[in-house]
Amino acid sequence: MVTLNVNGKTQQVDVAPDTPLLWALRDVLGLTGTKFGCGIALCGACTVHLDGQPTRSCVTPISAAAQRKITTVEGIGADRVGKAVQTAWVEVGVPQCGYCQAGQVMSATALLKQNPKPTDADIDAAMSGNICRCGTYSRIRAAIQRVAGQKGATQ
Amino acid sequence: MSAPHDSMTSAPSDASSDSPLLLANVSRRGFLIGASAFGGLVLAVGFPAALRAADAPKYGRDGMPDGWTDNPLAFVAIGEDGTVTIVCHRSEMGQGVRTGMPMIVADELEADWKRVRIAQAPGDQKRFGNQDTDGSRSTRHFFEPMRRCGAAARTMLETAAATRWNVPVGEVEARNHEVVHRQSGRRLGYGALAKDAAKLPVPPRDTLRLKDPSRFRYIGKGELKLADGPNIVSGKAQYGIDTRLPGMLYAVVARPPVYGGKVAKYDAAEALKVPGVVRVVEIEQSPPPAEFNPLGGVAVVARNTWAAIKGRQALKIEWNDGPNAGYDSTAFKATLEEAARKPGKVVRNDGDVDGAMASAARRVEAEYYIPHLAHATMEPPAATARIVQGKCEAWGCIQSPQAARDRIAKRLGMSADNVKVNVTLLGGGFGRKSKPDFMIEAAVLSKAMSGAPVKVTWTREDDLHNSYYHTVSVEHLEAGLDAGGKPVAWLHRTVAPTIMSTFNPEARNEAPFELGMNAVNVPFAIPNVRVENPEATAHTRIGWFRSVSNIPHAFAVQSFVAELAAAAGRDPKDFLLELIGPARRIDPRTLGDTWNHGEDPEQYPLDTGRMRRVVETAAREAGWGKTLPKGRGQGIAVVYSFVTYVAAVVEVLVNDKGELAIPRVDVAVDCGAQINPDRVRSQLAGACTMGVSLATKEEISFKAGRVEQDNYNAYEIMRTDASPREIRVHLIPGDFNAPLGGVGEPGVPPIAPALCNAIFAATGKRIRRLPIRDQLKA
Numbered sequence: 031m032v033t034l035n036v037n038g039k040t041q042q043v044d045v046a047p048d049t050p051l052l053w054a055l056r057d058v059l060g061l062t063g064t065k066f067g068c069g070i071a072l073c074g075a076c077t078v079h080l081d082g083q084p085t086r087s088c089v090t091p092i093s094a095a096a097q098r099k100i101t102t103v104e105g106i107g108a109d110r111v112g113k114a115v116q117t118a119w120v121e122v123g124v125p126q127c128g129y130c131q132a133g134q135v136m137s138a139t140a141l142l143k144q145n146p147k148p149t150d151a152d153i154d155a156a157m158s159g160n161i162c163r164c165g166t167y168s169r170i171r172a173a174i175q176r177v178a179g180q181k182g183a184t185q
Numbered sequence: 186m187s188a189p190h191d192s193m194t195s196a197p198s199d200a201s202s203d204s205p206l207l208l209a210n211v212s213r214r215g216f217l218i219g220a221s222a223f224g225g226l227v228l229a230v231g232f233p234a235a236l237r238a239a240d241a242p243k244y245g246r247d248g249m250p251d252g253w254t255d256n257p258l259a260f261v262a263i264g265e266d267g268t269v270t271i272v273c274h275r276s277e278m279g280q281g282v283r284t285g286m287p288m289i290v291a292d293e294l295e296a297d298w299k300r301v302r303i304a305q306a307p308g309d310q311k312r313f314g315n316q317d318t319d320g321s322r323s324t325r326h327f328f329e330p331m332r333r334c335g336a337a338a339r340t341m342l343e344t345a346a347a348t349r350w351n352v353p354v355g356e357v358e359a360r361n362h363e364v365v366h367r368q369s370g371r372r373l374g375y376g377a378l379a380k381d382a383a384k385l386p387v388p389p390r391d392t393l394r395l396k397d398p399s400r401f402r403y404i405g406k407g408e409l410k411l412a413d414g415p416n417i418v419s420g421k422a423q424y425g426i427d428t429r430l431p432g433m434l435y436a437v438v439a440r441p442p443v444y445g446g447k448v449a450k451y452d453a454a455e456a457l458k459v460p461g462v463v464r465v466v467e468i469e470q471s472p473p474p475a476e477f478n479p480l481g482g483v484a485v486v487a488r489n490t491w492a493a494i495k496g497r498q499a500l501k502i503e504w505n506d507g508p509n510a511g512y513d514s515t516a517f518k519a520t521l522e523e524a525a526r527k528p529g530k531v532v533r534n535d536g537d538v539d540g541a542m543a544s545a546a547r548r549v550e551a552e553y554y555i556p557h558l559a560h561a562t563m564e565p566p567a568a569t570a571r572i573v574q575g576k577c578e579a580w581g582c583i584q585s586p587q588a589a590r591d592r593i594a595k596r597l598g599m600s601a602d603n604v605k606v607n608v609t610l611l612g613g614g615f616g617r618k619s620k621p622d623f624m625i626e627a628a629v630l631s632k633a634m635s636g637a638p639v640k641v642t643w644t645r646e647d648d649l650h651n652s653y654y655h656t657v658s659v660e661h662l663e664a665g666l667d668a669g670g671k672p673v674a675w676l677h678r679t680v681a682p683t684i685m686s687t688f689n690p691e692a693r694n695e696a697p698f699e700l701g702m703n704a705v706n707v708p709f710a711i712p713n714v715r716v717e718n719p720e721a722t723a724h725t726r727i728g729w730f731r732s733v734s735n736i737p738h739a740f741a742v743q744s745f746v747a748e749l750a751a752a753a754g755r756d757p758k759d760f761l762l763e764l765i766g767p768a769r770r771i772d773p774r775t776l777g778d779t780w781n782h783g784e785d786p787e788q789y790p791l792d793t794g795r796m797r798r799v800v801e802t803a804a805r806e807a808g809w810g811k812t813l814p815k816g817r818g819q820g821i822a823v824v825y826s827f828v829t830y831v832a833a834v835v836e837v838l839v840n841d842k843g844e845l846a847i848p849r850v851d852v853a854v855d856c857g858a859q860i861n862p863d864r865v866r867s868q869l870a871g872a873c874t875m876g877v878s879l880a881t882k883e884e885i886s887f888k889a890g891r892v893e894q895d896n897y898n899a900y901e902i903m904r905t906d907a908s909p910r911e912i913r914v915h916l917i918p919g920d921f922n923a924p925l926g927g928v929g930e931p932g933v934p935p936i937a938p939a940l941c942n943a944i945f946a947a948t949g950k951r952i953r954r955l956p957i958r959d960q961l962k963a
């Protein structure tokens with residue numbers, strides 16, 4: 031039994047301690063917003079925040095996530111930057127199939143919280159771990175810039 | 186923004202409501218058009234098959250299995266609270282169909298989009314018409330029927346209001362979710378009229394008044410946000426992999442690594458020791474041809490996905506690889522090349538190519554290689570099924586829900602009436618998810634588990650190792666130029682395993698639908714043209730991949746045109762336009778294309794005027810011919826596919842180290858009128874990105890019958906840092922009353938040749954083998 035703090039709620043999960051956080055979230059806690067894409071930290075679809083840091087939940091065993099603050103896409107809207115990112119994503123019409131976008135939103139939120147005015151190179155560095163097979167990269171870039179350009183959105 | 190759109194009604198939360206599923210939520214509110222008639226009337230009207238002579242050629246939507254319907258009772262329901270529910274019967278995989286299709290109905294219905302909710306149809310083609318979401322067909326085939334659905338429902342509401350007021354129906358008018366009596370100014374909302382309207386007969390098709398396009402509220406505007414956008418960014422959207430049912434078990438399957446292989450023996454003892462593993466089940470192999478059948482193998486059923494994955498790792502399986510154990514991509518490339526250098530089946534023959542070649546002032550020859558590709562949808566295939574009291578219900582990210590339903594029924598030995606297939610969102614499709622093999626796996630496993638709900642998840646390794654791959658091909662081209670550099674003879678030999686091999690192991694030639702993707706139907710003003718198709722044998726499952734054979738054919742043809750321009754010392758754009766020749770409308774049959782993307786050749790001739798226009802537009806917008814610094818270059822290509830015309834100008838920068846960057850791409854598209862221009866733009870930009878990805882990085886290769894790429898480290902997808910910095914999409918305006926073109930696929934094929942033509946302009950290096958990878962560094 032491992033205790034997890036997810037989106038401000040403390041919950042017990044009764045699976046093997048080496049179980050990746052991704053599968054505990056999805057299969058045990060029913061938080062299916064966090065997606066499986068590769069299972070080996072190559073695609074970013076499973077990105078969550080651990081104590082605010084963007085983290086690949088597919089390679090993070092639950093034993094390593096216990097005692098830490100886990101934020102998933104279901105909870106990121108409670109954060110001001112997270113909310114601004116979600117709104118920009120909808121306004122710019124970023125998603126196509128949308129499957130990668132939970133991870134993109136989590137990576138972009140982490141970037142903007144830490145760096146409210148990212149350069150193009152900053153965006154490359156922060157977002158290149160997130161694959162989008164539909165090819166929404168140019169709109170993702172536009173949405174990030176839109177949030178960065180909004181007064182008060184990221185401060 | 187208000188977000189009136191619930192998640193999919195066919196999601197598991199509604200699973201208990203059997204029929205009529207689509208109306209279950211709404212009917213609780215009272216209501217509606219077609220409530221009592223639902224089911225009864227649906228089949229009675231709007232179905233075209235009976236109207237047509239059985240043997241007349243059927244084109245477009247008429248030619249698709251189960252055709253189409255424009256019956257509003259199948260697609261529209263109105264609650265007493267005024268909520269309008271519109272059914273989307275096509276699968277959403279990123280093309281925006283769950284926004285676009287209901288938007289068409291809503292516009293003609295004069296519905297207020299804020300009060301529209303969208304319901305996803307289960308697989309039921311008798312009720313909804315064809316649901317195979319592929320071939321870039323949804324909008325092109327259903328724009329008109331959906332308009333009529335909306336117009337018919339609007340007419341019923343107007344009639345109900347006129348009756349209530351006892352005035353002629355000509356005096357009333359539907360406007361933004363209410364009906365207004367012009368003289369008196371009286372008005373009634375749709376909710377107040379729904380019950381009366383439901384009692385009226387559906388008006389005959391020929392009495393419907395469609396809106397004049399100048400009065401469209403949503404169509405052509407591109408102002409509505411994506412219906413599923415808010416759910417997507419908050420993690421609420423439901424994909425095939427997200428289905429959860431009470432008591433559900435989780436499975437992964439070890440499938441034969443070689444096509445046609447099967448389990449020789451296996452030992453499940455260690456797997457069963459993994460905590461959480463419930464059972465190990467063998468899935469019987471279906472011998473080739475694969476069709477849509479599961480490949481067979483050994484499934485591990487567990488309490489969660491991770492336990493299933495670990496259980497599978499602990500399985501000991503010995504495979505009997507079968508006849509494809511020798512499939513080796515390096516050797517096969519040589520086999521294809523050998524075939525491409527000898528004459529093959531002639532599939533188009535104009536004039537006298539040999540004579541013209543012999544007397545040509547100059548001959549040019551080139552050979553291109555395009556490898557197998559995998560769709561690598563971000564969401565791997567995933568499906569869930571359960572069997573309760575002899576009825577199977579399944580959920581999945583499926584492009585072809587009717588095929589899934591029929592095949593599940595066949596495999597389980599049930600009637601299709603006892604199988605229901607619910608369509609979730611698809612995390613990418615690209616043709617992979619038009620094959621329901623993964624949905625049948627879920628049904629088979631549920632049966633093995635006494636009907637318990639089982640979700641099958643494919644890992645990325647499974648997806649790359651056991652896909653229905655894009656074919657592999659060698660394209661051999663020869664041309665003769667006269668003394669002025671004008672082409673007088675054209676010979677194209679295309680060699681590639683056909684998709685038909687997945688259904689018929691004897692098939693060794695490309696099918697008409699493959700040849701009609703820019704092998705035969707090249708509309709160049711060249712008097713002597715011969716296209717040949719030597720045989721090739723498939724050693725894996727070959728399937729449809731976004732834009733299909735257009736990828737290799739157009740890569741070769743459009744690269745070769747630029748090679749000829751270089752040989753003739755001409756500007757590639759001018760040379761291309763000259764080759765296309767003057768504006769004319771060509772019957773595709775005269776080019777040896779009997780398929781024409783399934784469309785009527787009279788309605789959809791190949792229009793070289795439209796082709797010229799996209800070339801000229803892309804060139805103009807890109808500033809074609811501008812002076813560029815060293816290491817920079819522009820390339821152009823144009824491709825007609827899915828009855829749409831797309832030209833691309835790619836600008837590249839190749840530095841001293843041979844590193845490639847793409848500052849800008851200009852794409853011009855003529856797909857006829859754009860119903861949802863914002864989604865057309867996003868599809869074209871996405872297709873451009875995918876086109877660059879497959880040209881620069883992607884390759885599936887086989888060794889000892891097995892795919893060599895395991896995951897995204899070996900099967901690389903382009904990431905944001907390498908993607909084009911700017912993609913500008915230029916839309917050619919179209920007529921809403923003229924035939925529409927496809928949008929989802931035609932953006933892909935021009936990208937690879939335009940990119941390689943740009944690389945040639947920048948560096949003088951000609952790429953003839955994809956992917957490019959580090960060829961520029963050599």
Ligand code: FES
Binds near residue numbers: 066067069070073089
């Ligand atoms: S699923 Fe975790 S990075 Fe791909």
Ligand code: FES
Binds near residue numbers: 126131
């Ligand atoms: S939107 Fe489909 S993978 Fe990114």
